[in-house]
Amino acid sequence: MMFKVRSQESNMQVCWHARTMNFGRVGPLRHPKICPCSQIRSSFRQMQMNTAHNDNSRGSLIVLEGLDRSGKTSQSNRLVTFLKEKGLSVELWRFPDRSTSTGQMISAYLANESQLDDRAIHLLFSANRWEKRSLMESKVMSGTSLIIDRYSYSGVAFSAAKGLDVEWCKAPEVGLIAPDLVIYLDISAEKAAERGGYGTERYEQLEFQKKVAEHYQTLHDASWKIVDGGLPVETLEERIREIALGCILTCQKGKPLSKLWQAK
Ligand SMILES: Nc1ncnc2c1ncn2[C@@H]1O[C@H](COP(=O)(O)OP(=O)(O)OP(=O)(O)O)[C@@H](O)[C@H]1O
């Protein structure tokens, strides 16, 4: 599919997966069934059939999480573009949502233009999600998938890294809609710090980000998929597509929405 290249040996068409996953030489007639190309095609066929038979199928809530500069925004944008091109109803959201009045207070704090008590800023981040909760639910229930750049896991990991109690940090998030899938872009704080634009906002400091990474480790649950954020952008994009499509299909089939910090 996307990454068709010509094999130097045989001049046959081989897909990118076949090369990187060591399937050996394959031509269009010998395309391996386990190759992600086949899996993505089959997921789409399944989705089209589901949509044709069930106009009430819901969308998915897919969150990208990770340290600052781990690549969330790049990958969220790429995923949304891909899903839209495939004709799916999808929107890109992000937290903090800086467009609201709460979001503007958060933005000023992150830019070091204002000072706030650690608990006060934590509650503002949480309020910023609550003010979007009902819109989020109506979008998802009417069939739109939301790809969200950061969610409550950022809230807990960043505030806990300041020394706040984890359970205290989770409490204001209880009852928010739980994501169907959390894709965690795993990258070391050192590697993230080498990337462009680092150091412009309040939390972009190496030692602090290391503590954030430790707290993220404690938040994993069954909805999490961890991907190597150090991979090349295109490799990561392909992997994230596969995971996201699997999730969208499961939600279309009727998986119920659940709430945060409750057993799934
Ligand atoms: N897989 C990658 N490999 C190398 N560089 C990358 C990769 N993904 C993103 N980048 C680069 O890293 C920088 C940060 O990327 P991006 O803005 O997507 O990260 P982010 O996690 O959204 O950051 P933040 O949380 O600070 O907003 C950008 O300069 C981007 O081009």
Ligand SMILES: Cc1cn([C@H]2C[C@H](O)[C@@H](COP(=O)(O)O)O2)c(=O)[nH]c1=O
């Ligand atoms: C949602 C959320 C975010 N944060 C932190 C994480 C980042 O350092 C910034 C947001 O930066 P971005 O470039 O807009 O992703 O805020 C947090 O501390 N608590 C939260 O709930």
